[in-house]
Amino acid sequence: MRLMPADVRRIPLGSRVVVRWRLAEPEAATAATLTDSVGVLSSRDEEHLVVETSRGPVRIALASVTTAKEVPPKPSRRGAPHLALSIEDLQRVMVPAWGAVERDTLGEWVLRASAGYTQRGNSVVPVGSPGLPLETAVEEVEAWYAARQLPAKFALAGPEGFDAGDDPLGSLLVARGYVVGSRTLNLTASREVIAAADPGGPAVTLGEELTGPWLETYRRTRATVPGATEAVLRGSPRVLFGSITPGGGLSQQLGLRAADAAGTTPIALARLGIGAGWGGLGAVWTDPAYRGRGLAAHLTAALAGALRAEGVSLMHLQVEHDNAPAIRLYRRLGFAVHSSYAYLTQG
Template identity: 75%
Template sequence: MSTDVSNLPLGSRVVVRWRLEVPDPATGATLTDAVGTLVRRDAATVSVETSRGEVTIARDRITAAKELPPKPSRRGAAHLALSVEDLQRVMIPSWGAVERATLGDWALRASAGYTQRGNSVVPVGSPARPLLNAVTEVETWYAARGLPAKFALAGPQGFDPAGDPLGAVLLTRGYTAGSRTLALTAARETVAAADPGGPALTVSRELGPEWLEAHRGTRATVPGATEAVLLDSPRVLFGSITPGGGLSQQLGLRAADAAGTAPIALARLGIGAGWAGLGAVWTDPAYRGRGLAAHLTAGLAARLRQEDIALLHLQVEHDNDAALRLYRRLGFDVHSSYVYLTAPLP
């Protein structure tokens, strides 16, 4: 845990450890924890709403603090115990955006068109106004940025958007449903233990030029916006596998390829809300089927021990059978799903 509370989002669930002014007379303890919602923060103090009421703590007494996942809403494994809405909240900070805004509880993101996640609304909670008014405000916000309004509407696996109150409104306004996506979750130790083995990994907090250049070859990117999105999470880890270090024999690389520095496998972890979100996973087509994606994913999961993060999530389109087989082998389970509802073009 860090002593810095400046980057902990207001409204997040946190634990703050701090020094008592005098030892506890019953136990002699000199430290105590406040667990709850971070409600206020200024230069001198932070305030946490706990189950016993609000606690205000002087910053110079804080010895450690970190963000926690939302409370479980059901029994079972920790990675499956969140509600659908809470998992959506957890996923918001793991993928970046150039611009963020809120409408009540809804989270709006715009990123010049780079990725659907970076240019969509997460409509969880209440927008704090009538539904039709909220939809109109969202449409206006995106139109001002030259983008169509897009909602990431979540529900159980296989849910029908027409059966959701917001989904029904959007469909009657001509929105189209597409890119049905599964949200998968797993425990860190399960994924790390499933490592099939392989070459050395490079893991960095920096977005290096080689990583970025390889990523540009995997999808359409937007200069400036792409870098901003990839770096926007509270904490980020960029993982890669490059030729060399004995990899040439393992993969049968040609001499020219073995001498290169361009990554042949990539992945990104965005850390926020007490979870890590896996994304931007890619393997050079020439080296697929050799376990590189599994090895890189498991290696990044193991690295999360240093980050004090125990749970992972990722998103896969529902018909991407190859990816689903990979992640199930690594110990991921389907938690829920979402579908993008996109406004018709003018």
């Protein structure tokens, strides 16, 4: 298992982790000076952290930690690693890949609010138990969003094509007047499959910073909310921003418009949020004037390749179920449908 020199103080509590740390004394049998602890990062203070392993809690001094990384949840079914995760666990994995201005929890449920910017940034992920009777939990959620002048919204997951009314929570929400919409597919893949599908193309710029040109171009793709948009885009444990920008002799290669050829404004964008041991692809966009040239595929493959340096081997993305062109693109690259979800919004 490859470990990355991550700062364990930045890994969210509740994450599944592997922590390598120095022993106070070498092991008598092997003379080993290092050991690994795998489990859930349950607590942390200024001097120690606790990992809940299969053999019980392990308390580790921060000063003894050499490397640490988030790792995916354990597979729950047979198949390729990117498909072997349960639907609930994939929902958990996807949470850190998209930011939010504000996060809270109700039991195991995750509540997110971002001044209305994106449905993902303003919805509940109702996975696990809320720690309350279901109807009481829904009332608590509604009050939480009402305090932020937002409608309550639930991202309810299930198999592809599932009926929200067949789920106990979904049935309750529909009875309360919630509207079912924005049905979305969860696609997953192996990093190496996507990287190998690169059709080739112009130079790709990858960086950790949300630059002005990237953000200005992104604002052309959808309605944004100043302040909230930046917080959401930056709000993953690790983020990579990818773009393709005119220059470097691309005018002839791409048939660039004269107005674009000498500019620095990106003509293709993508974002990769890294968390829970997975890379989450999003914000993929190509200037309409340059679509059909493989830029989105090239950019996606470049981001997949960048995950090697992160020690992350699995990817996910979300695409609306009726976005046929995008689904065709991602299937060609090697993504497969894992599950789906729908938003149930308070009426």
